[in-house]
Amino acid sequence: MPESVHVEVLTAVFQVRECADAGHTLHVLLVRRDGEWSLPGGDIGDRDTLSASARRHLSEQAQLTRVAHLEQLTVFSDPDRVPQHRTVASTFLGLVPRDIPADRTSDDVAWVDVAELPALAYDHAQIIDQARQRLAAKLSYTNIAFALAPGAFSMSELSEIYGAALGYTVDATNLLRILSRRGVVVSTGTVGRTGRSGGRPPSLYAFADTVLRVTDEFATLRPPM
Structure with a gap:
């Protein structure tokens, strides 16, 4: 590689967060670097792997040390991406579960709804879009939602997490049927708190595995017609 080429790592970290006026929405972690909102990242350490560099920048720039899932997305190499x-x-x-506090925000660190992104540096909006597409695809055929969900959850809560990540409403009953058939979720034998409207306490579930695995390589989750 020519000495004139610089290599950096950038990470799009998502978390589903509940907003009073918008319900559950997918948020991405942004940091302000050189006066612009950007994805966390930067130079590769002399002795770091790429993933170690990504985790180091998340810790140093946003004090985020607990990431439930981290995977390489792709390489952006347009000669003019950074002028x-x-x-x-x-x-x-990267993915952060709902029950991991991620509120360490400041003037230079923020969790932002992916539907309301500010102006971003260079091609960082494109990177976020590709990361969201990767997440949506893997929700169909893997158990990747374990990295977005709390340790125990009702199916209505899990359907809201899926819906936020996919961008459309997901029926809780159908989701339970699909995930149970694939052995993705299991009942905890406990119940959660009754909602504001009352009724029976919801049954709680958990993911059978907390590492990524393919559950149905030919499956797709489709938006309702």
């Missing part, structure tokens, strides 16, 4: 200097970006997708 000042030829820069290749190795990008990552």
